[in-house]
Amino acid sequence: MTALAPARPSSAGALPKVPAAAWVLPPLLAVLGFVGWPLVTVLGESVRDRAGAFSLASWSAVLGSAEFHNALWRTAQIAVGSTVGALVLGSFLAVVLAFVPFPGSGVAARLIDTVLALPSFLITLAFTFLYGSAGVLQALVHAVGGPGAQLPPILTSPLGVILAEITFFTPFVVRPLLASFAMLQREQLEVAASLGAGPLRVLRTVVAPEALPGLAAGGSLVLLLTLNEFGIVLFTGAKDVITLPVLIYTRGVVSLDLPGAAVVATAQVVLSLLLYGVYRFGFARLHGDGRDEQPTDPMEGAGHVAVVAHQ
């Protein structure tokens, strides 16, 4: 203990004189050790055979398997479908909230925010009761079309997953859009309308250019999140809706094929990081000035909702 004494700062309250950059090192090392290193080990595990020697056997086995191709295709299909859906639905909701004021619009906006605070699997759980084989929609179909009328199995189909993801991720589009709309001068809309422009024309020529950065940010964020989404697909539990994250889970934990899971994980990380790069780069460029290193993450919408609950 005494050996440590000289290392202490000499005067009470004064920090030892170290360059400002050195203070970055402890958190940086912690993050590299607990985030960076595990990702490196995933890559390492993917190129190892059972004896621990270097081998690309897992890579060729996984990349050549129909299971991987199907999961990749399914993941892309669900991500793109959900993103397009969330963009369309989110734009409509945001335009109404911002430009068609009605009593209670504040409550509606708060309600949409609340979804950000929920765990994603809640949506699938609710869908079981709403659209399942003994659900509300099925009962309505029976009531209208007679006892013989059968609902197609939406719940366990890719379409059901897309609908669930649209439901869950639409708020991620609404939030940045409302932020862009808040910058818009209301008078511009009124001047355009008083000069005879119809609502569609006002939307196209006045609102759309203003909304573009928000749409791009929200859209690429949702695309990234839907590529990575796990809870909704896992809870759906359908045999023919296997996405890459679910494949990583079944390979790694259910069938204990860690090298196989590592190959899928590496492929997914490459895909996600590419998209993340596009998102950050594109968003920074759209905002132009380059001063802001840390573009206002729409994910902080989550932060705002932390008051209600979360992200």
Added chain:
Amino acid sequence: MLLWSRTSRAVVLAVFAVLVAVVVVAPLGTVLLAAVAGRWTGALPAGLTGAHLGEALGPEGLASLLVSVQTALLAGIASVVIGSWAALSAASAPGPMRRLVLGVCHLPIAVPSVVVGLGLLIAFNRPPLLLGGTRWIVILAHAVLVLAFTVSTVSAGLDRLDPAYELAARSLGASEARVLLRVRLPLLLPSLAAAAGLAVALSMGELGATIMVYPPSWRTLPVTIFTLSDRGDAFLASASTVVLLAVTALLLFALSRIRSRAALR
């Protein structure tokens, strides 16, 4: 102000109401109703019962809930400490260093939580650090996943901080440590509380990484809910979800009290 005719307004607002009802109200309302429904085979649930909620708070459910709360609090504290340290030190570091720190902290947002879990599972199931099979690997996974959010929240708070206070403190001869402890951190307290709230909320609902790494002795509530849903017990799963949301809301309420008290100062 976009629509001037009464009919078009009414039509658009009606569509809006239907969409919000289907997309937002229906899912949340369904889970709340299912939690207290005896059975649900028709269009409407029937037989109001507290049995599911009672079972969700039974010994097994309560154990999971406690695991979730402890995990959220420990991971929240760890991520707020590391995250604020990273945000504070990055703010005064040279440009490339700052981008590196913030970039690495944001990495877990960009990769799926399942991959984060797989990485921790592989990296910490071998020496030098053996965490596999213990509660610490779950807590570590949660801390890593919420770090990005605590870093952004604290960074955003730092950007809004008025530099006049610390400049005044320094000009009066306060040391760096005193400026940090007596000026910057107290001013940042609302952001720190917000970051903690966000961390707790995210951690309470985390599933992807947890399901990869959890040992049977440390099963969080979302994993339990998945097990229930997987074996077809959707009513109990809904009741447990309601319990999860209620406890999360309670924790956040407590944190927001700290936050508003900090903002008053």
